[in-house]
Each structure stands twice: as C-alpha cells, then as structure tokens.
C-alpha cells in the first residue's frame with residue numbers, strides 16, 4: 001500500500017470511528033519538563049505496582065476469622081491457635097515461593113505511594129498550583145491521600161497479627177467515643193461484640209475492591225484533567241505567555257515515562273527483596289485482650305496516633321440526664337481529623353476570597369514570592385511533624401531513656417509553640433530571599449574580588465546582569481524566577497541543566513536569537 005492510500009484509509013477510518021483526531025491531539029500534547037512534575041507520576045506508578053502485587057496476594061490470602069491451628073513452616077508458632085487470615089499471611093511469607101517478596105513489595109509500594117502523594121501535595125501547595133482553574137485537582141489529590149490512608153490501614157488490619165489487633169482496638173475506641181451514634185456504629189461495624197468474626201472479611205472487601213476502585217477513579221479523573229487543562233509551568237520571561245515549553249507526549253515523553261515506571265518498579269522490587277517490612281510472624285496472632293508495647297502504625301497514620309497520645313484527659317460532661325460524657329479521644333481522633341480534612345480542602349477557596357483573586361493562573365509561583373502562603377504551609381507541616389513524632393513517643397522515650405511523660409509534655413508544648421514559630425521564621429526567610437534576588441538584579445552578582453579604594457576602604461566588585469546606569473545600578477524587573485547568585489551561573493538565567501541528571505538541550509537551544517558563545521548577552525536578553 002503506498003503512502004497516499006494509507007493516508008486515505010486513515011482518513012476513512014477517522015471519518016467513521018473519529019478516533020485519529022483526538023489521539024493525534026493527545027500524542028502531540030506538550031508536557032513541561034521539570035523534575036517536580038514527576039511526583040504525581042511516581043504515585044501513579046506505585047499504584048500500578050500495588051494493584052499488580054495486591055491482585056497476586058488476593059489469590060493466596062484467606063480473609064477469614066475462622067480459628068485454625070497453625071502447622072506451617074514457621075516453627076515458633078506451630079500449634080498456635082490463630083485466624084485463617086493470619087495463618088494465610090504466614091503461609092504467603094514462608095511457604096509460597098516469592099510470597100514474602102510479593103508481600104514486602106506490596107507494603108513498600110504502599111509506603112512509597114503515600115510518600116509520593118504527600119510530596120506531590122506539598123509541591124502543589126507551595127507553588128500555588130491549586131489556584132483557579134486547578135482547585136478540583138487539589139481536592140482530588142487530598143481525597144487520594146485520605147483514601148490511601150484508609151486503604152493502607154485496612155491492609156494492615158486484615159493481616160490479623162498482634163499489631164493489627166492493637167489497631168483494631170484503637171478503631172473500636174474511636175468509634176465508641178462518638179457521641180450518640182458511637183455504640184451503634186461499633187457494634188454494626190464489628191458485627192456485635194468486639195472483635196467478632198466478620199471484621200476481617202469486611203476490611204478485605206474494602207481493601208481489595210471498594211477503596212482501590214475509588215483510588216483508581218480519582219486518579220483517572222486527575223489524569224483526564226491533566227490532559228484537558230493547559231499544563232502549569234514555571235515563569236520564563238523568554239517565553240510567550242501562552243506557550244507551553246516541554247516534551248511532546250510521543251515519542252520522548254512517553255518513553256521517559258515508561259522508563260520512570262520501570263525505575264519505580266525496580267526500586268520497589270529492590271526494597272521488597274532486601275529490606276524487611278512488617279514481619280507479622282514476630283507479633284503473633286491478634287488477641288482481644290493483648291496490646292503489644294511499642295506498636296507503631298505506618299508513618300502516614302502516625303500523626304493521628306500522635307494526636308491521641310498528646311490529648312490531655314479532658315472529659316466533657318454534658319448536662320443531659322445524669323451527665324453525658326464525651327471522652328477526650330473524640331476530639332483527637334474524630335474532630336481533629338475532620339478539621340485536617342476540611343481545612344486543606346477549603347484552603348484554595350479561602351485564599352482566593354482573601355486575595356480577591358478570581359483569575360485563572362497557568363504559572364507557578366516560587367514559595368518565596370508568596371510568603372504568607374509558604375509560612376502557613378510551613379506551620380501546617382510543623383504541626384503534622386510534631387504529631388508524627390509524638391506518635392513514636394514511646395519508642396523515642398525507650399531508645400533515649402527519657403520519661404514517656406516528658407515526651408508527652410514536650411509534644412504538647414511543641415504543638416502549641418513550634419507551628420507559630422515556623423510561620424514567623426519562614427515568613428522572614430521568604431522576604432530575605434526576595435530581597436537578595438532584588439539586590440542581585442540591582443547590583444549584580446558578587447564576584448568575590450575585593451578592591452581597595454584610594455582612601456583605604458574595601459569594596460567587593462559586582463558583575464552587573466545588564467548594562468548599569470551612571471550610578472552602577474541595573475533596572476531589571478523582578479520576574480519571580482531564579483536569579484544567578486554565583487559567577488559560574490552567569491548566562492544561565494534559564495536553568496542550565498534541564499534534565500534531571502544531564503542537560504537535555506545544549507546552550508545553542510537556549511532561545512531564539514540567543515548565540516551560544518555570548519553568555520552575557522543571553523543573560524541580558526533573558527533578564
């Protein structure tokens with residue numbers, strides 16, 4: 001078939017199926033090339049690994065609470081009564097070839113997935129990428145975080161080992177603390193008395209069906225939005241406002257992403273094969289009466305554990321009947337997570353209202369250029385970190401031989417004092433960095449060369465970034481993007497290294513009309 005007839009067949013197929021034109025649009029789409037845009041993708045690829053390893057595990061895992069006597073190869077537990085779920089987890093670990101690798105890969109993929117989501121959310125927040133028209137993407141990102149958190153929790157709980165048993169008791173405590181509906185909720189979820197014999201099956205259904213389905217749907221919407229909306233990118237004074245600079249979807253971008261998927265898979269496989277995680281055989285089976293010391297949840301749940309540990313024993317008694325008590329855990333484990341869910345969701349709307357900014361934004365903002373937002377973010381991160389460290393309070397106390405009470409009090413004080421301090425320090429740092437950028441734009445880069453003046457004083461010679469006026473000042477506009485700070489960065493106002501590890505484009509590609517052998521002029525033009 002010659003070229004013409006292929007083209008004809010293509011057009012005929014397109015006129016009937018209408019598939020070629022949208023596909024061409026997608027393949028020709030340009031994606032900005034910056035490492036920070038990879039974070040969402042790392043989360044997506046970890047989710048692919050979770051789905052693959054999870055499906056394989058689901059073929060072997062038995063989500064039943066039926067009492068069995070263990071007779072597998074792990075001798076310390078032979079003859080022990082346990083649930084079929086825990087026994088199957090032990091079998092997967094010791095008696096199925098590659099089973100432990102699958103379990104550990106699944107677990108590491110979950111940890112990486114949550115880490116990538118958190119860092120992605122931080123990137124979106126600190127660069128202002130949540131502003132109109134991307135508010136929905138921010139909301140979906142947060143929903144992925146919370147759904148991932150519950151999925152990870154149900155994954156842990158299903159194993160029915162000693163650690164799951166502790167987590168299950170905490171869940172029961174939290175449910176019971178809810179006023180009015182608590183008792184009913186707990187007995188409905190556990191199917192009667194705690195722990196009952198249905199909870200593992202329910203967790204299993206949630207874990208392998210409902211929650212992954214919700215996660216997949218959320219991520220599909222996110223990808224759809226990414227394909228529909230204009231990509232957001234860093235400001236660059238050399239670029240036309242409407243232009244998008246980066247790689248076409250096909251072939252280079254697609255190939256790079258396939259490489260990244262392989263890399264994520266390889267890292268998870270390496271971790272799963274080399275680094276032990278959740279050794280359930282050491283914890284023994286879950287028993288309703290036992291709570292193991294030093295139980296730690298996964299890192300992404302630890303802030304909630306920390307909140308429960310730091311909450312003072314303040315019981316609120318409402319004047320209803322003989323007095324209706326609301327236990328302290330209710331505030332730390334129900335009200336606080338509710339606030340932590342709602343406030344970040346509402347933030348883009350609050351900020352838009354306070355700034356009276358209803359415009360569309362397609363450029364990112366450097367954190368220093370939005371000091372209040374950055375400082376609020378730093379305050380939130382500090383709050384989260386104090387709670388997370390408090391979640392490991394007993395382990396830290398034991399390791400460093402400190403009293404657990406001292407740890408709790410340090411956490412309480414830290415929770416009140418450190419976030420405002422982080423706000424203040426971050427705000428000052430942002431203003432300082434801005435000031436420094438403006439100084440370099442006005443006076444040039446410090447050369448490190450000191451000149452002695454005729455009257456004996458010393459001064460440092462600055463290399464101006466553009467032709468200075470008679471006062472030695474340059475009148476360059478502050479453009480909200482990187483300014484060279486060292487002599488060897490001159491001529492590199494546009495980031496010199498565009499790839500992650502090596503330059504993708506040579507200096508000749510730096511921009512239209514810019515000669516590769518005139519670094520200073522490039523720089524001036526760019527500025």
Ligand code: HEM
Nearest residue numbers: 051054055057058061103107110148152155156208212278
């Ligand atoms: C996408 C579909 C998924 C399927 C089919 C699935 C399936 C499973 C199965 C069958 C187990 C029991 C493993 C065992 O017997 O050792 C498990 C455990 C677990 N899952 Fe998933 N899962 C999925 C997604 C996720 C996600 C999205 C997360 C977290 C964000 C997650 C986190 C966990 C955790 C932490 C465990 C305990 C793992 C261990 O220590 O062995 N899973 N999952």
